[in-house]
Amino acid sequence: MAATHIALFASGLAVLLLLVQGSPPGPVVQCRSGNTNCTVTNGYGAFPDRSTCRVAAVAYPSTEEELRLVVSDATEKQQHMKVVTMYSHSIPKLSCPGGPSGQGLVISTQRLGRSVSVDMATSRMTFEAGITLRALLDAAAARGLALSHSPYWQGMTLGGLLSTGSHGSSAFGKGSAVHEYVVGMRLVVPSPVPVNGYYAKIVNLGEDDPDLLAAKVSLGVLGVISQVTLQLEPMFKRSITNRVVSDVGFEQTISSYAVTTYYGDISWYPSQRRVVYRDDIKVPITTKGKGVNDYLGFRAQPTLVGASLRASEERVEATGNAEGKCVLFRLQVDTLIATGMGFKNNDGGLIEFTGYPVIGNQSDMQSAGSCLRSPEDNLLTACGWDPRFAGFFYHQTTISIPFTTISDFIADVKKLRDAHPDALCSTELYLGFLIRFVRNSTAYLGKTDDVVAIDITYYRSKDPKQPRLYEDVFEEIEQMALFKYNGLPHWGKNRNVGFLNVKNKLGAKLAKFVSVMQKYDSNGLFSSDWTDAVLGLRGKEVVVQGDGCAMEGLCICSTDDHCAPKLGYYCRPGEVYEQARVCRKIKSVEADGLAWSA
Numbered sequence: 001m002a003a004t005h006i007a008l009f010a011s012g013l014a015v016l017l018l019l020v021q022g023s024p025p026g027p028v029v030q031c032r033s034g035n036t037n038c039t040v041t042n043g044y045g046a047f048p049d050r051s052t053c054r055v056a057a058v059a060y061p062s063t064e065e066e067l068r069l070v071v072s073d074a075t076e077k078q079q080h081m082k083v084v085t086m087y088s089h090s091i092p093k094l095s096c097p098g099g100p101s102g103q104g105l106v107i108s109t110q111r112l113g114r115s116v117s118v119d120m121a122t123s124r125m126t127f128e129a130g131i132t133l134r135a136l137l138d139a140a141a142a143r144g145l146a147l148s149h150s151p152y153w154q155g156m157t158l159g160g161l162l163s164t165g166s167h168g169s170s171a172f173g174k175g176s177a178v179h180e181y182v183v184g185m186r187l188v189v190p191s192p193v194p195v196n197g198y199y200a201k202i203v204n205l206g207e208d209d210p211d212l213l214a215a216k217v218s219l220g221v222l223g224v225i226s227q228v229t230l231q232l233e234p235m236f237k238r239s240i241t242n243r244v245v246s247d248v249g250f251e252q253t254i255s256s257y258a259v260t261t262y263y264g265d266i267s268w269y270p271s272q273r274r275v276v277y278r279d280d281i282k283v284p285i286t287t288k289g290k291g292v293n294d295y296l297g298f299r300a301q302p303t304l305v306g307a308s309l310r311a312s313e314e315r316v317e318a319t320g321n322a323e324g325k326c327v328l329f330r331l332q333v334d335t336l337i338a339t340g341m342g343f344k345n346n347d348g349g350l351i352e353f354t355g356y357p358v359i360g361n362q363s364d365m366q367s368a369g370s371c372l373r374s375p376e377d378n379l380l381t382a383c384g385w386d387p388r389f390a391g392f393f394y395h396q397t398t399i400s401i402p403f404t405t406i407s408d409f410i411a412d413v414k415k416l417r418d419a420h421p422d423a424l425c426s427t428e429l430y431l432g433f434l435i436r437f438v439r440n441s442t443a444y445l446g447k448t449d450d451v452v453a454i455d456i457t458y459y460r461s462k463d464p465k466q467p468r469l470y471e472d473v474f475e476e477i478e479q480m481a482l483f484k485y486n487g488l489p490h491w492g493k494n495r496n497v498g499f500l501n502v503k504n505k506l507g508a509k510l511a512k513f514v515s516v517m518q519k520y521d522s523n524g525l526f527s528s529d530w531t532d533a534v535l536g537l538r539g540k541e542v543v544v545q546g547d548g549c550a551m552e553g554l555c556i557c558s559t560d561d562h563c564a565p566k567l568g569y570y571c572r573p574g575e576v577y578e579q580a581r582v583c584r585k586i587k588s589v590e591a592d593g594l595a596w597s598a
């Protein structure tokens with residue numbers, strides 16, 4: 001059985017390499033009538049708790065003046081608001097307004113996507129906040145300018161990626177978080193008393209304004225970001241070589257790798273016992289090369305192939321065939337490596353990947369996302385996670401751990417891996433553990449240390465009550481990263497438990513953030529139960545207790561009912577990190593009970 005699926009998948013990959021079509025993502029706001037009575041979702045079509053977000057209306061301002069009117073009208077009515085972006089790529093329930101369900105307003109930045117101005121003398125450009133990363137990079141490149149760092153995916157907007165602290169990978173200079181390169185911002189914020197007839201005002205934050213430290217990374221709770229000025233630099237090139245080696249001892253060299261490789265990152269495939277180093281450096285613009293990063297995972301996938309891969313994933317999950325999963329995903333990783341991950345040496349060339357290094361302009365190498373740009377083809381092809389077909393569906397645990405303890409963390413994960421060699425295959429369909437670097441920040445919700453940000457992506461069932469293979473190992477790693485190593489969550493990813501105790505981890509920085517928030521939005525119109533819970537305000541909690549809650553990361557189990565006792569999953573301590581409480585599959589409870597108490 002496994003063999004047929006592998007063959008199908010391998011031939012699917014061949015098809016995938018030839019296709020250039022694709023359906024762009026569908027709308028995240030859908031309304032019953034015109035722009036009223038709407039539901040809001042994210043790019044995956046599901047929030048972590050799978051709740052539905054209902055709002056009274058959506059507004060599509062196309063100028064700052066219209067935006068001011070929208071915020072003013074809602075403020076006068078004391079209506080809760082949130083910004084929603086073109087594709088809404090964050091996993092947590094960030095885009096849903098607070099207040100009573102169905103009565104809030106979402107303000108789309110879809111029509112606020114222009115470049116506003118450029119200052120060539122200082123290499124600075126100002127953009128409207130709804131501009132997508134792809135459009136921003138193109139507009140800058142047209143002036144010979146480059147954004148020093150960015151996330152790897154082009155579908156997010158400037159306002160959205162800043163609001164969650166998004167980043168690429170670098171331990172050099174100010175590091176890889178885009179907000180480090182923000183030198184000005186304009187916000188539209190509520191005004192409880194009218195100013196010139198508006199219940200909204202425009203705040204213009206200059207480079208040295210301390211409030212900018214709150215506005216750079218804000219979870220959208222200060223008001224609407226209207227415009228952002230970025231410090232860019234003259235265009236340069238990057239030279240990228242992917243290097244595959246054994247994972248023996250690699251954790252000891254993460255720090256030295258980070259300080260010697262400008263844009264380096266590491267994909268660790270724990271069950272395959274190998275790591276892929278992305279040796280990625282800055283080279284002069286005069287270096288020969290027209291390379292492009294068209295990462296395979298962000299190309300339009302034939303939906304038939306995507307659905308059949310997902311069906312195989314579901315089948316190995318349902319039959320408990322972890323080994324089958326390992327075989328299937330190892331082949332996938334081999335194919336990815338052999339095809340250069342989707343790097344093209346010469347954009348437009350007939351043969352895409354001819355070998356390393358791949359050298360190209362920063363704007364062509366720093367991110368990818370061709371599945372966004374392809375013409376509508378009735379879902380013949382689409383981004384791999386597009387919820388309109390039965391493709392990828394996953395959890396993403398993204399936690400950053402200080403450089404000082406990263407090797408201990410990896411060593412702990414290796415202990416779990418050695419005890420359960422097949423357990424982590426689940427991650428290997430999705431780049432394994434993707435390891436990137438981010439510097440400490442003066443932004444209040446930015447990183448408190450120089451950190452290693454780790455993305456762990458793994459199977460999520462469509463059925464929230466269904467456990468995954470090696471549920472316990474994944475939960476233990478998540479809790480270890482969060483509590484033993486005091487990791488900070490990525491604001492735009494993670495399951496609910498990722499945000500436990502954030503208030504204490506950020507300490508005084510969080511208090512400073514909250515005071516700026518209260519200054520700009522004293523009535524909390526841009527706050528919601530979710531942002532309150534994350535920031536530790538008004539007694540709101542990120543966890544949701546209930547039967548089976550631990551399996552979706554809505555809680556940490558403290559009783560068996562939080563797991564799935566009927567399916568054989570019980571709440572037990574961790575194996576390496578004993579303080580962890582995880583849902584473990586146990587063949588016989590009596591036998592285990594004895595073992596546990598012994």
Ligand SMILES: Cc1cc2nc3c(=O)[nH]c(=O)nc-3n(C[C@H](O)[C@H](O)[C@H](O)COP(=O)(O)OP(=O)(O)OC[C@H]3O[C@@H](n4cnc5c(N)ncnc54)[C@H](O)[C@@H]3O)c2cc1C
Nearest residue numbers: 088089090151152153156157159160163166167220225492
């Ligand atoms: C395929 C994929 C790859 C990714 N790769 C990376 C990566 O390499 N690195 C990384 O760090 N992250 C990555 N992410 C995460 C992503 O960068 C964040 O989730 C980002 O916040 C998404 O931006 P968005 O424009 O879709 O914003 P949304 O998710 O729609 O919004 C995020 C928050 O910002 C608020 N907001 C948005 N715009 C404004 C505005 N103008 N004013 C006020 N508030 C606003 C929203 O209300 C919401 O609260 C990836 C996500 C996906 C789906």
Ligand SMILES: *[C@@H]1O[C@H](CO)[C@@H](O)[C@H](O)[C@H]1NC(C)=O
Nearest residue numbers: 031032033036037038056102
């Ligand atoms: C909104 O749509 C729902 C679902 O169709 C409907 O039940 C409800 O009455 C509508 N509400 C308003 C205010 O129109």
Ligand SMILES: *[C@@H]1O[C@H](CO)[C@@H](O)[C@H](O)[C@H]1NC(C)=O
Nearest residue numbers: 141143144145235285290361
């Ligand atoms: C790379 O950038 C340079 C400088 O802006 C530009 O002249 C050149 O056309 C770009 N190359 C490609 C392949 O786009």
Ligand SMILES: *[C@@H]1O[C@H](CO)[C@@H](O)[C@H](O)[C@H]1NC(C)=O
Nearest residue numbers: 439440441442443448449450
């Ligand atoms: C960041 O860390 C460096 C040392 O690595 C330190 O000198 C600097 O003050 C720190 N900056 C912030 C904003 O914490």
